[in-house]
Amino acid sequence: MTSLELVNSSTFTLVALATLAWASFAILRRALKRSPYNGINGPPSTSILGYRLDVNNPDGFHWHAHMTENYGHIVRLRGNVIQDDGLFITDPKALQTILIREQKNFDETDELRGGTNVSTVSVSGKEHKNLRRIIDPAVTSANISKLFPVFYEIGDQFMNSIDVTAGEGSTNIDIIQFLSRSTLEFIGRGGLGHSFRSFEKDSAEYIIFHSAIHALFPTMTRLFFIFPFFESWRNMRPVRLRKALYNAIDYLPWPSARKFKHLIDTMHSTYHDIYNDKKRAFEKGVLDEDVKDMTSLSFKTNASLPESEKFSDQLVISSMSVLTLGGQETTTGALSRHILMLAQHPEEQQKIRDEIKGAAEALGRDFTYEELNALPYLDCFVKEVLRLYPPVPFLWRTTKQDTIVPLEFPIENLGSNSTMDKILITKGTTICIGIAAANRSSRIYGPNAHDFKPERWLQPDGGQLKTYGAYSNTYTFLAGSRACPGMRFAVIEIKLILFVLLRKYALSVTNDEIEWKMGGITFTPYVKGDDIHPCAPVKLTRLPEH
Numbered sequence: 001m002t003s004l005e006l007v008n009s010s011t012f013t014l015v016a017l018a019t020l021a022w023a024s025f026a027i028l029r030r031a032l033k034r035s036p037y038n039g040i041n042g043p044p045s046t047s048i049l050g051y052r053l054d055v056n057n058p059d060g061f062h063w064h065a066h067m068t069e070n071y072g073h074i075v076r077l078r079g080n081v082i083q084d085d086g087l088f089i090t091d092p093k094a095l096q097t098i099l100i101r102e103q104k105n106f107d108e109t110d111e112l113r114g115g116t117n118v119s120t121v122s123v124s125g126k127e128h129k130n131l132r133r134i135i136d137p138a139v140t141s142a143n144i145s146k147l148f149p150v151f152y153e154i155g156d157q158f159m160n161s162i163d164v165t166a167g168e169g170s171t172n173i174d175i176i177q178f179l180s181r182s183t184l185e186f187i188g189r190g191g192l193g194h195s196f197r198s199f200e201k202d203s204a205e206y207i208i209f210h211s212a213i214h215a216l217f218p219t220m221t222r223l224f225f226i227f228p229f230f231e232s233w234r235n236m237r238p239v240r241l242r243k244a245l246y247n248a249i250d251y252l253p254w255p256s257a258r259k260f261k262h263l264i265d266t267m268h269s270t271y272h273d274i275y276n277d278k279k280r281a282f283e284k285g286v287l288d289e290d291v292k293d294m295t296s297l298s299f300k301t302n303a304s305l306p307e308s309e310k311f312s313d314q315l316v317i318s319s320m321s322v323l324t325l326g327g328q329e330t331t332t333g334a335l336s337r338h339i340l341m342l343a344q345h346p347e348e349q350q351k352i353r354d355e356i357k358g359a360a361e362a363l364g365r366d367f368t369y370e371e372l373n374a375l376p377y378l379d380c381f382v383k384e385v386l387r388l389y390p391p392v393p394f395l396w397r398t399t400k401q402d403t404i405v406p407l408e409f410p411i412e413n414l415g416s417n418s419t420m421d422k423i424l425i426t427k428g429t430t431i432c433i434g435i436a437a438a439n440r441s442s443r444i445y446g447p448n449a450h451d452f453k454p455e456r457w458l459q460p461d462g463g464q465l466k467t468y469g470a471y472s473n474t475y476t477f478l479a480g481s482r483a484c485p486g487m488r489f490a491v492i493e494i495k496l497i498l499f500v501l502l503r504k505y506a507l508s509v510t511n512d513e514i515e516w517k518m519g520g521i522t523f524t525p526y527v528k529g530d531d532i533h534p535c536a537p538v539k540l541t542r543l544p545e546h
């Protein structure tokens with residue numbers, strides 16, 4: 001054995017022994033530790049790998065949706081030999097504490113932070129505030145109102161491509177192909193200030209970029225256990241070493257890691273190109289005075305900030321990334337859901353069509369942003385679909401500091417036969433915020449919480465208890481300082497696409513059986529038997545022109 005081989009073999013033995021010692025210690029510690037949540041009701045774990053597999057199960061929508069009636073609004077998620085118990089929370093007052101009042105005590109988990117940091121930026125503290133200072137001005141109602149002509153242009157492009165495929169009579173089409181092009185254009189033109197030429201036939205730019213976004217979260221899901229280490233990697237100095245380690249991923253015998261790097265590289269080179277083009281245009285003074293997209297707005301804001309507060313290039317590029325990741329797949333899934341719901345509910349569909357037609361005839365011109373947004377039945381329909389089928393069904397948080405959390409709905413302590421109207425959540429506890437479960441709670445929305453009833457939104461707050469959710473008394477877009485900034489943007493995208501589609505076509509179901517799968521952060525539809533290619537089949541019948 002050479003001396004190099006000897007060193008390698010001793011190093012390997014040392015690493016193996018250290019790993020074994022760490023694992024034994026973790027198992028012993030876990031076995032001796034009493035869970036602070038022993039007395040709380042919760043589902044059995046179906047896997048020795050712990051509750052994460054149940055929460056993340058691609059077919060787990062039913063598990064989520066029925067959580068409150070099965071186990072209540074504070075639920076114990078059973079850990080295992082190496083994982084402590086977690087909590088699944090839907091109680092409105094508890095969520096108010098976690099997401100708003102004591103938000104600083106409940107951060108994103110290391111996995112999520114590590115994963116998103118590689119692709120975006122550190123998302124806590126001051127950097128998060130700055131990120132929101134870049135994003136928020138681009139997605140206010142006032143700015144979206146100015147952007148609305150661009151929304152109409154995208155609506156027209158969407159309809160032109162549908163018309164070419166659908167023809168005159170009735171045709172079955174997979175509408176998700178058209179929706180993902182539209183949502184990328186909305187974010188591209190409205191957010192980044194760039195068209196991906198998504199509606200051009202065989203647009204390489206669209207195909208490459210969209211495939212990267214689409215694959216990113218599912219690929220991340222396969223790597224989640226190494227993401228906590230990414231946070232240390234991000235802080236590594238010197239930067240050259242960090243870069244060298246990143247580039248070394250190309251040589252790892254690990255296809256998912258190589259793919260993840262490739263996707264990040266693809267997306268980031270696009271953001272850099274867009275950013276550099278825009279920056280050059282801004283510096284030459286050739287950028288339109290009345291810019292509306294986020295990237296260009298950030299240059300304008302930056303010009304007015306003192307040197308010490310200016311946004312770095314990296315932060316703006318990260319904002320481009322987080323905006324695209326936050327807004328594309330989520331809205332594509334949401335739009336697919338709305339269209340398939342319309343196909344299944346012909347009465348509601350006709351009601352919306354009548355409302356649109358009546359209002360458009362009375363106006364005699366296109367709707368403004370405010371007018372389209374204010375159509376009452378369309379609004380009820382969108383609220384109800386987003387309540388019942390939130391595109392992001394749950395989110396993780398981790399507890400940074402022991403916190404007493406008051407409860408709206410007191411819970412039974414099964415250990416002591418007592419009732420608790422508050423709970424101590426201890427440092428290190430992993431929390432799952434059950435968005436889909438909270439949105440279907442009968443304590444919040446009444447005994448018909450699982451039913452599809454758009455009319456419930458004719459009453460304030462959907463008729464029942466007030467929650468702290470950012471969007472119309474639901475948690476679909478979360479709550480607090482991390483609530484989705486793109487909420488208004490997403491809602492008007494949905495309304496605009498439904499408007500242009502319904503005035504021309506009747507929608508009905510096809511014979512295909514559709515299965516919705518959770519993957520990464522959102523839901524995607526598939527036709528039963530093929531869970532590789534997303535597909536949202538719908539039958540379109542051209543309406544007679546008047």
Ligand code: HEM
Pocket residue numbers: 123132135139187191322323324326327328330331334390391392395476477478481482483484485486487489490
């Ligand atoms: C129906 C579609 C959408 C849904 C259901 C949705 C939902 C959410 C949720 C639940 C969060 C919180 C994530 C967390 O705290 O971990 C979030 C964050 C975010 N969303 Fe959305 N979103 C949608 C569309 C959009 C759109 C269209 C945009 C951009 C125009 C957008 C931009 C963002 C950004 C930038 C964040 C990160 C905010 C932060 O970290 O402070 N989203 N979204």
